[in-house]
Every structure is written in structure tokens, then in C-alpha cells.
Amino acid sequence: MKKTPLYEWHLAHGANMADFGGYKMPLWYPGGVKNEHLAVITGSGVFDTSHMAVVMVSGLDAHDLLQTCFTKDLDACTGKKRAPLCPGRCAYGAFLNERGEVLDDAIVYMLETHSYMAVVNSGMGGVVAQHLTAHAEGKKATLIDLTDRVGKIDLQGPLSAKILEKVLANPDAVFKTLPYFSFKGHFDTTWGPADAVRLADHTPIMLSRTGYTGEFGFEIFSAPDHIVHIWELLLDAGIESGIVPCGLAARDSLRGGAVLPLSHQDIGPWPFINHPWSFALPFNAEASSSNADTLSSNAEHAGFTKKFIGDGALGRVKHNEYTYAFSGMDPRKVTPTDPAEVLDEDGRAIGTVLTCVTDMAIGRHGNQIYSISSPDKPKGFAPRGLCCGFIKVHAKMAPGQEVVLKDNRRKITVEIVENIRPDRTARKPMAGMI
Amino acid sequence: MKEINELNLPQDVRYTKDHEWARAGGEKVVIGLSDYAQDQLGDIVFVEMPQPGDVFGKGDEFGTVESVKAVAELYMPVGGEILAVNSALEDTPEYVNQAPYTNGWIIEIKPSHPSELDELMNQDEYVSMLKGL
Structure with a gap:
């Protein structure tokens, strides 16, 4: 069983630990899961999410490769006008096999032209990297599985920005134009834009306006060595706001109430169609607008805006x-x-x-x-x-x-x-x- | 999670392998869930209890406690007739977490065979069992 950088911290703070996705993870802390769940809705909570995996996709054909393998249309996915994904923006979707079944869901971040990062679930870095590699034949694309080489903390809840403000070197610049599903900075200092987000003590982070609780907040990526330090900084900065460390049980109940699927449980080895997550599929505009007021009837909507692995199978499902x-x-x-x-x-x-x-x-x-x-x-x-x-x-x-x-x-x-x-x-x- | 030496395991109750406790007093026995069990389950959000008058044998399921993640069965430490249930748990199920041996009691019964109590574990035996888990 693997451990995240915060494993010792969890033990020292009395967390109830369990195996999840190949990692020893906290289920809840002594304050209790109810308190954690409510804190994220009314205040703020931090989650250790370093068990999740990061896969880098780069090269002249990186965009084409993701267009082929990822369900979201990267050329039409940002905002109401469905603008193309641009550097600093990210999108939620899934990787399917030829049968239209889910390998894993992911958020794909566009770092710069020809360079993307996919954040996938615990233990799935290798699987997704292999899947992409298999479809990269003849394409100029490089896949790097960064499993366990990037740490992540989710800061979630309506008071999250107020807490983050206290630990950032340049909060005004960071918070200016940081809409939902956008990000700034980088965890790797050799990367040009890494300076965009630094903590007051100069620790570089990638800050993303995303999360998996349905509540306002951020995902913070950093080198694993900095994770314990960042976690403790946030807890200190959040004392007045009543910040609470939260385990996987609260994450599960929060995402359930927010109608977000858990990969390999709510989406999995069956066709990725007729579900509440039609926003993860590239339906053409007419289909998606009519889909807003019908529930899970997306199989009847003809037409995707692009071709991708599994698209044909989704249209041919016999026993819906x-x-x-x-x-x-x-x-x-x-x-x-x-x-x-x-x-x-x-x-x-x-x-x-x-x-x-x-x-x-x-x-x-x-x-x-x-x-x-x-x-x-x-x-x-x-x-x-x-x-x-x-x-x-x-x-x-x-x-x-x-x-x-x-x-x-x-x-x-x-x-x-x-x-x-x-x-x-x-x-x-x-x-x-x- | 509490270490075994941090658990509240009073000597005036008997314990089952399923982590219920039973406290004898006169003709009645009060039953609840041990500190170990509530700590393992996490926050209790619902307790399903039987009706007064219901009769169960030793080891029968008489209700459930529901945490955020899971549902756990409650089993009779000794057989008997339900005399009372802790109706305070309907609105305040967290008593099972906060005060498992006092405000968090679950049922009171009239035992059919009071001698069944002697078959349950005392504190020392229960601690030994927990150490083996």
C-alpha cells in the first residue's frame, strides 16, 4: 500500500485510515465526518488528494491525440460560447475504449500550445498513459506518467479564497481573472509561468479553480516535498475561518450531493451515455441545449462535434x-x-x-x-x-x-x-x- | 482512530464480539454500542430501533446504526423483550458517538435468560479481543 506525503501527518492527527486506490488514505479525523462535510459547505476544508495521478501530454500532435482520446471537444469547451481550450483553462471529460466504456475520468489542463496535463484517479496514471501511448503511433506526442511525482491538496469551501489570500505572495494578481475551471502557475520551477503563483515564502504552486465537492475552492499542485508545508500553512491561515482537515468520507458525501460521479463506481466499464454528465460529452449545440431540460436522454441526440475513441459505440448501444x-x-x-x-x-x-x-x-x-x-x-x-x-x-x-x-x-x-x-x-x- | 488505550471501556458493562455492551441493573439490561464500534463507524446519522414489546433471541439483529458511509447491524447480547428504546437518538443520533455508555444507550430489555449475561466478555477479555483484531 502506498503513502502520500501527508501519511505521517494523518496518523499523528488521529485520522481513521483506510485503503483507497492503492494508498493508505484518511477517511475522517477525530472531529468527525459530519463536521468535515458541513465545514466545506459553510466554511472551508482541506483534502489530501496526492493519491491522484498526473500525466503530461506534449508535442506537436498532443492536441490531436487528446481530441482522439478524450471525450471533451478541446476546440469547443470553454464557457457558454464554447470557445477552444486555451492556456490556463481546463476541462472535465473521460477516456473511453472502443466500446465506449470508461477507462477513467479526468481534467485536462492546457499549459501552453502543444502541452497538456491530465489529472486522473488514483492508480490510473499508468493505465491512461499507456492508453494514450497506444493511440499516439505516428503522432508527435510524448507521454510522461508523473504518478507520485506531483502532490495535490484540495482547498474547498466558500471561505477558501480568504484563507488562500493569506498565504499567497501575490493574491490580487492571482485572483484577478481566475474563473471556474481555470488555473495559474506551475509546480515545476523550470517552467516559464511557474512564477505566476507563489506562496509568500516563494514555494511555487499550480492553482486551479476546481475541486470535487460542488463547493467553491481550489486544487493546489506542488512538488511532493512541499505538500506537508503547504498543508500546515493552510491550516494555520484558516484557523479563524474554522478550516477543517477532511478525509475521503466527506469527499464522497460532498461529491454525491453535488451529483459528481466517482470513477469505477458511477462510471466504468459500460457505455458512457445516458447519464447526468452529458457536459463531459461533445454533443453538438442543439443537442446540448435540449439536453438541459431532459434528463439522461442523450442517446437520442444525434451528433457529436468531433470524432473520438468510443463515439461510434455510444451511438450503437442496443440495450440502453x-x-x-x-x-x-x-x-x-x-x-x-x-x-x-x-x-x-x-x-x-x-x-x-x-x-x-x-x-x-x-x-x-x-x-x-x-x-x-x-x-x-x-x-x-x-x-x-x-x-x-x-x-x-x-x-x-x-x-x-x-x-x-x-x-x-x-x-x-x-x-x-x-x-x-x-x-x-x-x-x-x-x-x-x- | 483511537488506540486501544484511548478507548473508554467501562468495567460495569459486558461486551460482545460484535461490539455491543450490556449493563445489568435489577431485572433489566441496558444495551448500547461500544466506544470501539462508534469510533470505527464514525459519525452516526441514524439509529433504527425496535418497538417496545418486540422479543428477540440472543444474537438476533434488533436494529441498525447508520454512519455516513455504512450501515451496521445491532445484535442482541442477550435475548429478551424490549422494554424501552432511547427515543432521544431519533433527533440526536450523535449521542452514540459522544456518550456511548450514557446518553447514547440504545435499548432496555427484560432478559429471557439472565444467565446469558455471564457468557459475555468482561473488560479484560474485550480488550484482549480488540488487541487481536
């Missing part, structure tokens, strides 16, 4: 399965590994449960789900949390429809939803967060 987000009526869950099945109103088994977690920041009031950070939450709102997650079913469903989830222990009724935790902060403009 549909992935939907759901929300329960109370905190009670089913256990997907039991396994847990999905029953329709007549009690027929129509699919399986992929993820089932409790988002402790939300509750139902009437027909509406509110979060503790909802500006319009009912008076005295004190939620006990709602079970939520993803199901994959044979039948097409609509928001508001109810299904029953059944494991070896219990049956619970849940509702198909488009959104789970309301009033998330991830996309809030920087200006309002400093």
Missing part, C-alpha cells in the same frame, strides 16, 4: 441503460455492495444502485430539498441529512418519479432528481468570495 441521480426521504441508506437493486412501482427489478451516501447538509421541507446554506431555507431548519446517490436502470425515468432501493436489509423509497444539494458555491465568481 440510464444512470440517474436520486434523493431519499431521510438519512437511511442501502448498501450498494450487498448488492442493492432498484425496483419500479410494480416491484420489478430494473437496475442497480451505484452510489448511496448521506448528504448531512440537506433535508426535505414539503416537496423541496434545502441545504444549510440555502438563502431561502425554512426558519429553524436543522436537517438530519438525506440519502442520495446514483442508480443505473433499464427503464427511462423522469425527475419526480419514485423507485424503491432494496438491499439485504431494507427497502427505501427514493425520488429521481436532477439536482441534489441546492445552492452549491462551486461556480461563484471570485469577486464575491474574497
Whole structure:
């Protein structure tokens, strides 16, 4: 089992550790996972994410190679106008095989012309690098798997910019024009733009306006040697803001409530279509606009804006399965590994449960789900949390429809939803967060 | 995660291999979850309890505790009839984490065979078992 640079810190601070993706990782700290989950929604939390892998893609044909292998159209993916990806911007998508099945999801960063960086999941650096290498034949492209050679910390929550401001050498310049899914700086000092973001003590970092909690925040990349130092700097700077170190359990419940998939669990070795993440596929403009108000019906939309590995298979799926987000009526869950099945109103088994977690920041009031950070939450709102997650079913469903989830222990009724935790902060403009 | 020497393991209760505790008092036995179990599970967000009057045998599942990540079954340390459940846990399930042997008690029963209590582990035996895990 591998260790991240923060392993000793986690042990010294009483973390409950578990194996995840080949690494010993913290599940939660003694303050408890509920406290961690809520801190990220109302304040700020830091996550050790150095288990994730980085793959560098460079060369004259790097762009072509990624266009071939990555689901997002790099020529039409930035902002509402779908501008081409440019240096300083990044995009979320997936790497598929010829059958249209997911190898892994990724964020691809454009460092400069002919130079990109893909951030993939724990243990997937080698797999993705190999996949890209296999498709790079005859292309001028160099792949470097930087697994364990880049460290990462995620600083998440609405107070994250206020905390970061205290540790940056040049916060005004860094925060100016740093929209969602953009980044500045570099973890490698030999890189020209590395000077764009340095901590007050000159440590170079790459700072990205991304994360995987659904809340406002940053991912911080640095050389592994600096990670413990940066972690402690952030915790010190965040004392007044109530910053909390957070483990993988809070990351899982936060991303569940934010309708974000966990690779190899919610997306995996089945066709990457008919799911809530149509933004990861290069649908043409008409398809994506009509897709906004229909749920997971993207198989019916003809036409992608580019060709990519797996595209044909996605259009030829014979037995469509549909992935939907759901929300329960109370905190009670089913256990997907039991396994847990999905029953329709007549009690027929129509699919399986992929993820089932409790988002402790939300509750139902009437027909509406509110979060503790909802500006319009009912008076005295004190939620006990709602079970939520993803199901994959044979039948097409609509928001508001109810299904029953059944494991070896219990049956619970849940509702198909488009959104789970309301009033998330991830996309809030920087200006309002400093 | 707590080290074994950091665990709160009182001597006035008996323990099961599934980490429930049972405290005898007069004709009744109060049952809850050990400090070790609550520490392993993490924050409890829901406790599912039986109805007063329900009767269970030793080792039967009588409810569940639900953490953010997982659901764990609760098993009867001794058989008997449910006299009361801790209804405070409906709104404050975190009592199981904060005070597992006091405010976090789960059920009170009338044991069918009080001698079953003698088959449970005392503190020393429970600590030995935990050291072997």
C-alpha cells in the first residue's frame, strides 16, 4: 500500500485510515465526518488528494491525440460560447475504449500550445498513459506518467479564497481573472509561468479553480516535498475561518450531493451515455441545449462535434441503460455492495444502485430539498441529512418519479432528481468570495 | 482512530464480539454500542430501533446504526423483550458517538435468560479481543 506525503501527518492527527486506490488514505479525523462535510459547505476544508495521478501530454500532435482520446471537444469547451481550450483553462471529460466504456475520468489542463496535463484517479496514471501511448503511433506526442511525482491538496469551501489570500505572495494578481475551471502557475520551477503563483515564502504552486465537492475552492499542485508545508500553512491561515482537515468520507458525501460521479463506481466499464454528465460529452449545440431540460436522454441526440475513441459505440448501444441521480426521504441508506437493486412501482427489478451516501447538509421541507446554506431555507431548519446517490436502470425515468432501493436489509423509497444539494458555491465568481 | 488505550471501556458493562455492551441493573439490561464500534463507524446519522414489546433471541439483529458511509447491524447480547428504546437518538443520533455508555444507550430489555449475561466478555477479555483484531 502506498503513502502520500501527508501519511505521517494523518496518523499523528488521529485520522481513521483506510485503503483507497492503492494508498493508505484518511477517511475522517477525530472531529468527525459530519463536521468535515458541513465545514466545506459553510466554511472551508482541506483534502489530501496526492493519491491522484498526473500525466503530461506534449508535442506537436498532443492536441490531436487528446481530441482522439478524450471525450471533451478541446476546440469547443470553454464557457457558454464554447470557445477552444486555451492556456490556463481546463476541462472535465473521460477516456473511453472502443466500446465506449470508461477507462477513467479526468481534467485536462492546457499549459501552453502543444502541452497538456491530465489529472486522473488514483492508480490510473499508468493505465491512461499507456492508453494514450497506444493511440499516439505516428503522432508527435510524448507521454510522461508523473504518478507520485506531483502532490495535490484540495482547498474547498466558500471561505477558501480568504484563507488562500493569506498565504499567497501575490493574491490580487492571482485572483484577478481566475474563473471556474481555470488555473495559474506551475509546480515545476523550470517552467516559464511557474512564477505566476507563489506562496509568500516563494514555494511555487499550480492553482486551479476546481475541486470535487460542488463547493467553491481550489486544487493546489506542488512538488511532493512541499505538500506537508503547504498543508500546515493552510491550516494555520484558516484557523479563524474554522478550516477543517477532511478525509475521503466527506469527499464522497460532498461529491454525491453535488451529483459528481466517482470513477469505477458511477462510471466504468459500460457505455458512457445516458447519464447526468452529458457536459463531459461533445454533443453538438442543439443537442446540448435540449439536453438541459431532459434528463439522461442523450442517446437520442444525434451528433457529436468531433470524432473520438468510443463515439461510434455510444451511438450503437442496443440495450440502453440510464444512470440517474436520486434523493431519499431521510438519512437511511442501502448498501450498494450487498448488492442493492432498484425496483419500479410494480416491484420489478430494473437496475442497480451505484452510489448511496448521506448528504448531512440537506433535508426535505414539503416537496423541496434545502441545504444549510440555502438563502431561502425554512426558519429553524436543522436537517438530519438525506440519502442520495446514483442508480443505473433499464427503464427511462423522469425527475419526480419514485423507485424503491432494496438491499439485504431494507427497502427505501427514493425520488429521481436532477439536482441534489441546492445552492452549491462551486461556480461563484471570485469577486464575491474574497 | 483511537488506540486501544484511548478507548473508554467501562468495567460495569459486558461486551460482545460484535461490539455491543450490556449493563445489568435489577431485572433489566441496558444495551448500547461500544466506544470501539462508534469510533470505527464514525459519525452516526441514524439509529433504527425496535418497538417496545418486540422479543428477540440472543444474537438476533434488533436494529441498525447508520454512519455516513455504512450501515451496521445491532445484535442482541442477550435475548429478551424490549422494554424501552432511547427515543432521544431519533433527533440526536450523535449521542452514540459522544456518550456511548450514557446518553447514547440504545435499548432496555427484560432478559429471557439472565444467565446469558455471564457468557459475555468482561473488560479484560474485550480488550484482549480488540488487541487481536
